[in-house]
Amino acid sequence: MNLKTYSHRFDPSLLAVAIVTVLSNQVVTKPWEFVDDQGKTRTGATRTQKAKLEVQGFAYPFVIRLEEEQAAWPVGEYVLDVAAMLQVNKEKAQLSKAHYLVPLLPATAKA
Secondary structure, three states: OOHHHHHOOOOHHHHOOEEEEEEEOEEEEEEEEEEEOOOOEEEEEEEEEEEEEEEEEEEEEEOOOOOOOOOOOOOEEEEEEEHEEEEEEOOOOEOOOOOOOOEEOOOOHHH
């Protein structure tokens, strides 16, 4: 499913697009540990990268969260793919912890 499917129902130019600029290839790994409800110790690590998030003219420091075995995002500009992050559980919409990015196409020079 894509925007072309719905283009007759709304104007896609009205969407607020979140632009993510990956600032570093470095992945920061932070280990975590907790005891679950059954008393079992769970361990893992959170992997992140530094970035900047721009929405409607405002820029914010942003931390991209990576999946467990996911390679680092290359430095560059992306669109935050909120639809890919959407999960529905028990009739509630939630966003996944990991962030999904789509490379922003380079500007084309007009002749």
